[in-house]
Amino acid sequence: MPVQDAHGLKVWQRRTSRESLFHWVLWLVGIAIFAYCWQQISAATTWFFVWDAPRIAGDIWTRATPPRWEYIAQLGRPIWDTLNIATLGTLLALIMAVPVAFLAASNTTPSRYLIRPIALLIIVSTRSINSLIWALLLIAIIGPGVFAGVIAIAIRSIGFCAKLLYEAIEEIDDTQVEAITATGASRWQVMAYGIVPQILPAFAGIAVFRWDINIRESTVLGLVGAGGIGLQLSSSLNVLAWPQVSLILLVILLAVVISEWVSAKVRGAII
Amino acid sequence: MSDTTFDVNARIGQPWKKPHFIQRRWLRWTLLAGFIAYLIASYMTIEVNWSRVYEGLERGKNFVLAFTSPDFTSRSSDIYEGMVESIVMTVASSVVGIAISIPIALGAARNVAPLPVYLICRGIIAVSRALQEIIVAILLVAIFGFGPLAGFLTLSFATIGFLSKLLAEDIESMDKVQAEAIKASGARWAQWINYGVQPQVMPRLIGLSIYRLDINFRESAILGLVGAGGIGATLNTAFDRYEYDTAAAILLIIIVIVMALEYMSGVIRARVQ
Numbered sequence: 253m254p255v256q257d258a259h260g261l262k263v264w265q266r267r268t269s270r271e272s273l274f275h276w277v278l279w280l281v282g283i284a285i286f287a288y289c290w291q292q293i294s295a296a297t298t299w300f301f302v303w304d305a306p307r308i309a310g311d312i313w314t315r316a317t318p319p320r321w322e323y324i325a326q327l328g329r330p331i332w333d334t335l336n337i338a339t340l341g342t343l344l345a346l347i348m349a350v351p352v353a354f355l356a357a358s359n360t361t362p363s364r365y366l367i368r369p370i371a372l373l374i375i376v377s378t379r380s381i382n383s384l385i386w387a388l389l390l391i392a393i394i395g396p397g398v399f400a401g402v403i404a405i406a407i408r409s410i411g412f413c414a415k416l417l418y419e420a421i422e423e424i425d426d427t428q429v430e431a432i433t434a435t436g437a438s439r440w441q442v443m444a445y446g447i448v449p450q451i452l453p454a455f456a457g458i459a460v461f462r463w464d465i466n467i468r469e470s471t472v473l474g475l476v477g478a479g480g481i482g483l484q485l486s487s488s489l490n491v492l493a494w495p496q497v498s499l500i501l502l503v504i505l506l507a508v509v510i511s512e513w514v515s516a517k518v519r520g521a522i523i
Numbered sequence: 524m525s526d527t528t529f530d531v532n533a534r535i536g537q538p539w540k541k542p543h544f545i546q547r548r549w550l551r552w553t554l555l556a557g558f559i560a561y562l563i564a565s566y567m568t569i570e571v572n573w574s575r576v577y578e579g580l581e582r583g584k585n586f587v588l589a590f591t592s593p594d595f596t597s598r599s600s601d602i603y604e605g606m607v608e609s610i611v612m613t614v615a616s617s618v619v620g621i622a623i624s625i626p627i628a629l630g631a632a633r634n635v636a637p638l639p640v641y642l643i644c645r646g647i648i649a650v651s652r653a654l655q656e657i658i659v660a661i662l663l664v665a666i667f668g669f670g671p672l673a674g675f676l677t678l679s680f681a682t683i684g685f686l687s688k689l690l691a692e693d694i695e696s697m698d699k700v701q702a703e704a705i706k707a708s709g710a711r712w713a714q715w716i717n718y719g720v721q722p723q724v725m726p727r728l729i730g731l732s733i734y735r736l737d738i739n740f741r742e743s744a745i746l747g748l749v750g751a752g753g754i755g756a757t758l759n760t761a762f763d764r765y766e767y768d769t770a771a772a773i774l775l776i777i778i779v780i781v782m783a784l785e786y787m788s789g790v791i792r793a794r795v796q
Binding site: 282285286288289290292293294296297298301302305308309312332333335336339340343376377379380381382384385388389392393394395397398399402444445449468471472475476485489501504505508509 | 541561562565566568569570571572575576579580582583586607608611612614615618653654655657658661662665666667668670671672675741742744745748749752755758759762765770774777778781782785
């Protein structure tokens with residue numbers, strides 16, 4: 253036990269002197285890294301704008317209030333597009349994610365050394381690139397519009413859905429699978445009656461969870477031209493129509509809150 | 524299953540059928556019909572310009588091919604500067620965000636904080652979670668001007684909502700007995716937190732912090748699209764100029780860094796737990 257001798261009294265300490273030295277060095281290194289980072293940021297900042305920030309924020313606030321309520325008539329179609337991007341994107345993603353998940357789960361994959369790493373690579377690479385970047389790329393390839401948004405959301409969601417799904421597949425109860433196998437079922441019958449019923453609740457939960465995330469993501473896809481309400485946001489920002497911007501932000505906030513509520517309700521009903 | 528009583532003789536010789544996921548027949552069919560109707564309606568409103576898509580396939584092929592020959596050199600200084608800026612923003616915002624979210628997490632845990640503090644902290648968390656990173660970035664760029672400072676503030680703000688919420692849940696589900704033992708020894712509030720609460724939530728805090736570092740890096744890659752600094756600006760220009768080999772190089776670097784972070788977080792989490 254780490255004990256220090258202070259004036260003949262033994263005092264308990266949390267760490268030995270070597271451990272505490274190590275901790276201090278670690279802290280020192282951490283602080284040095286942070287200081288360097290801060291210096292870099294501060295060098296790239298125009299501080300005049302920062303000191304001016306409260307005035308500008310107040311200025312934007314006065315311009316943005318009250319929101320231009322009559323503009324809501326023009327937001328119906330963009331909201332519908334946003335909903336479609338999220339729903340169709342999630343649906344496409346799930347269709348693609350299911351085979352990837354089965355190939356990635358160590359208990360269902362055909363080959364642990366060849367196919368599993370490929371599936372895991374697909375999962376990591378689709379997950380690490382943001383949907384806005386996918387959208388940028390797809391717009392360059394297939395042109396701007398809702399379609400590019402749907403595909404961007406779909407590709408981005410594969411990794412997330414497949415990762416959660418393959419973890420659910422790896423956690424299934426083997427005894428049920430064995431029981432089905434013992435009846436002489438074929439490989440596909442084992443899949444349909446032994447594995448699928450066990451992962452179906454997880455699958456439904458993942459689908460709704462990702463749909464909720466995709467509603468959030470599809471609200472901003474329009475900023476790069478991929479359709480949805482973000483398109484209205486960026487065009488209003490470009491002409492500095494702050495009352496419209498504030499209304500759009502309110503609508504987005506409302507959409508996010510509603511989708512979160514729906515997803516919580518549905519997941520509560522399934523699980 | 525609902526039909527617990529059935530005639531065995533009538534069932535003999537009939538193949539077994541899998542029970543449906545939704546038991547009520549009318550509900551099943553209404554949901555299915557509604558969903559199909561929605562799919563048709565949404566499919567009708569999406570205009571796909573197939574000739575444009577067909578033209579684009581060539582560019583798509585070029586992009587995929589670009590991954591086999593990524594160009595790290597011709598824009599190397601832009602890539603390097605953007606990457607350093609992204610990493611700098613990630614590190615600084617994670618540190619500041621985590622430092623701010625610890626007191627907020629303590630305030631948002633009902634077993635540590637009194638009701639008024641709890642409500643305020645939960646409010647902060649709700650606001651931070653509801654606003655999306657890119658929207659916050661747009662507003663902060665408008666207020667603070669272009670550059671990494673806006674990105675740094677955006678990511679710090681987003682970190683607060685994420686980390687405080689999960690940490691507060693962990694504090695709420697901690698083992699009360701250990702904390703009580705510390706309290707019984709006559710500890711002050713700060714000592715109680717330091718010796719009773721902190722050791723219990725520390726592994727979770729470290730795990731969440733590394734996870735958030737990972738998320739912040741990924742987000743920092745897109746903040747450049749709205750002028751908030753980082754690699755996103757370089758990536759955007761590469762796409763605009765159809766320089767797919769440079770874009771492929773940037774995407775590969777992002778994927779490698781994310782994979783490295785994921786591996787590192789796995790190692791560290793295994794060590795602390």
